[in-house]
Amino acid sequence: MGHTAFSSADATTRRTICRLCAGLCGLILSIEDNRIVKIVGDKSHPVSRGYTCPKGRALGAWHHHPHRLNEPRIRRSGTEQVTVTWQECLDDLGDRIAELIETHGPGAVGIYIGTAGLFDGTSQIWRSLFAAIGSPSVYSTISVDAATTLLVQDRLSGNPLLAGQPDPDAKMVILIGMNPMVSHGQNFGMTAPKIQLRQWASEGRLWVVDPRRTETAEVANHHLRPRLGSEYAILGHLTREILRDGADREFLERFATGVDAIEALVARFDLATTCRLTGLKPAVFEALLRDIRATGRLGIMTGTGVSMSRTANLTLLMQYALLAVTGSLDRPGGEWYNPGFVRNADATGWPRCSYDGPGAPSRPDIPSRMGEYSAGVLIDEIEAGNLKALIILGGNPIIALPETERLRRALDSLDVLAVADVIETESVGRATHVLPSYGQLERADLPYIDFLSPRQFVQYTPAMMTPSGGRRPLWWMIAQLGLRLGYDLIGGASPDDMTDDDMLRPLAGNAKASFDEIKAAPQGLEIQERPWGWVDRYLPGGRWNLAPPDILAQFDTLEPPAERPDHFLLIPARQKYKLNSVMSDGTAALREPDRPTLGINPDDAVRLSLKDGAEAIVRGGSGAVCAITSIEERVLPGTVSFPHGFEHQSVGNLTMAAEIDPLSGMVVLSGIPVTVEPTA
Ligand code: SF4
Structure with missing residues (x-):
């Protein structure tokens, strides 16, 4: 098997990869007197091509952080922590x-x-x-942030880690509840997101489904703003209509089970019902179906806007159903499953x-x-x-x-x-x-979660800096x-x-190469050609199971969200300069002070007498947080967006530990009812 080896950086700089997320962006560090003075994206990096987010560029500040831990400490029976060996x-x-x-x-x-x-x-x-x-x-x-995705992958394929993503060369792509322009390394490592999104948009069929007009929606060809948590109905309706006209019957017969059950399930998503559930107009579905029938196959990717929601399992199942009826699973132009350079699942299975x-x-x-x-x-x-x-x-x-x-x-x-x-x-x-x-x-390091990458690529990195203090x-x-x-x-x-x-x-x-071969390639090794059709070999019985009984049963217990006119539904927002709790102190943030902003629609802000830039109090199931009001057309009326990753104003104050999806164990963090008021 042929590998492409890449060159090393010059002697005055050091080359590495960022492993804060699955993006694995190539970085070039400039170091003087054992201090990192600058980090830039590695323009010659074969995957990230110079792209980094602010977190990657802040790794130097993180390394030299004034609050670095240097020595072990112990707290003995309620006393202060003391430094020990x-x-x-x-x-x-x-x-x-x-x-x-x-x-x-x-x-x-x-x-x-x-x-x-x-x-x-x-x-x-x-x-x-x-x-x-x-x-x-x-x-x-x-x-x-990911358990619902793993559940559905397990039920459909027998492998919870079988993560699909749209073929980078797909002619039609739907992105649901994700904003890769801002966050691109959680469920999937979309490095250089602008380049990939523009490639998909150049085909004229990049659809974004998100209640917020996100940065990603702004580069898409089409943006749908359905009711929060109703995405399953969009996909259910499309599946229903494709099954009636245009399904890839040969694919379904050879590679899927449970088709009858899915057909019976999606029968409920007629156009009128779907429009009522989603709040979308009929013309939207006509346009979507026209695009799907024109391309035959499509790729679909979902993000934390889906995986953190109450209806995550339903949406993810419907995602697979639509991919199956269009014959898009593990086929060019559809959904691609990276076997991983290290994982090498196309050769070794799972x-x-x-x-x-x-x-x-x-x-x-x-x-x-x-x-x-x-x-x-x-x-x-x-x-x-x-x-x-x-x-x-x-x-x-x-x-x-x-x-x-x-x-x-x-x-x-x-x-x-x-x-x-x-x-x-x-x-x-x-x-x-x-x-x-x-x-x-x-x-x-050797990134081993490489199957989330859009490329069959691996890169070993040596340590860049000599550790100081007692760190281990x-x-x-x-x-x-x-x-x-x-x-x-x-x-x-x-x-x-x-x-x-x-x-x-x-x-x-x-792995597809030995550790020593990987280590000897300073800018990584890549298998250029994408394998297709390999997943079928390892599916139980060679088929995708489209009708897992426990997820199907959740459709029957689905209840519409309670009408609470004085409440807003909370949309968790990602930020470019934080990843979960990583850099939550604002190391990578440009603005000072680093405070959370509450995104709210202008009409809702007027109703609550909230002014842009003013402080607001958000109350949820377990407490309250303060945030700076940000009045944004992009936020759907009746919803508010609030970012994760703030230690003192944590979104955890608004969410409840008891709200857990009983199938996946996922904590429900999206669509939580909250109230908003100006501070006195
Ligand atoms: S997207 Fe940002 S956090 Fe993720 S690997 Fe790249 S630089 Fe690091």
Whole structure:
């Protein structure tokens, strides 16, 4: 198999990739006297072609952050945190965890993996640690922004990680509830979004479905603004009509099951019903159907506007249904499934993973998924006394999770809260054990979540900077803790003798090139041709299951949102300069002070006597936040947009931990009713 190798940067600069999200943008660092003086996008990078978002360019400021964690700390019985040696910190942590396991059982010890921890290829031995402990108490941000997507992928294909995305050369694309012009690395890594979106728009059939007129909607050919949470009806109606005229019957017969059930289901989405549910005009659907019939196939991509909503599973199922009836699944011009350069799934397939598992003792009604409890049950588990110790790797749940105040109290009640992070955060401040971690510029990496990329591409990066202080890599801390609990996680070696590369090498075990070949290509390796039709080989029975009974049943229990004229529906907004809790302190923000803005429609603002730039109070199910009013035509009447990622005005104050999708474990964060008022 042929690989294209790329050249290295010149001697005065260093070349790396940003791993804050799945975008994996190429970066060039200018370094003087061991200080990063500038970071720019690598114009010669084969995937990102010079593009970076503000977060990537802020990695230097992040590395030199005035609040970097440098030395381990311990809090002993309610006192202030004190600086200690690693030996003291890890010995104490190991002793306390061992005692809790002895007294309360392994499930009393849990772990929360933040976005930074999930993307760190070197730190994945936490899985071995928790397997060795035998604790099911695993939580991550997956159930905050992606769990519904994984559920539907599992039910349809038997592989929760089989992530589709529109063929970059598709002639028709529908983007739903996503804004890649602002956020492009969550469910998919759309690097250089302007280039890709303009390519799709050049065909005249780039449709954006979003209640907000987003930055992405502005470059699209068509923008639909349906009622929040009604996207499933749009796709259901299109599926119904294509099944009546224009379906790819050969594809359905050969590669799908459950077609009759889907046909029966979508029968309810006649034009009048769909227009009533969505608030859209009939002409919209005529135009959409005209485009689909003209191209035959299409690509569809959904974002957190869908995955975080109450109707996520329904919309995602209808997405697959429309892709199937048009024969677009895993076919050119339709939906493309990147097997991943590292994952190499087109050659190796995918293991049958145990996706479904029992729920946490305090919430048995919410099953575990892929070996994780829903992050929404974390508070319940602590309050019920089931969880006594929590290790946090690269995350700040106080920003990411619902019910901020209740969560603070729960975390404070833990016997052990060990937080590994790069800078001071509120979670760090509440910790019993503070574990100062390498930042991403201080460690080597091999992005292993490469199947979210639009290209079959991999790039190893060496460490860019020499770590200072007592910082250590996450894998080293986990391996050391494992030893103190009696588990050898790294094959008999001492963690002090191991390197990042020793941790990364096994990740490339199935890759399309050896670890050494990947490492030898400073700007990465790529398989240029896209494989098509490979997914069919690994589907259970060779077919997509279009009618998973548990998701179909959710259609029957679907209730229209309660009419609450004094309430607005909350749309969570992403920002270019934050990703979940990453850089939530505003390191990458240009404006000062960094405060959340509340997007509101002009008519609603007049009704509430809200002035642009004035402070407003937003109240939700669990508390209230203050925000600066931003009057925007782009916001649909009856909705307000509020950004994630603010520590002191967290959207978690508006959301409820009990609001969890019972199938996927996803915490519902979109479409939450809130009230808005001017500050007195
Ligand atoms: S889009 Fe931004 S955060 Fe994501 S990889 Fe690129 S520079 Fe990093």
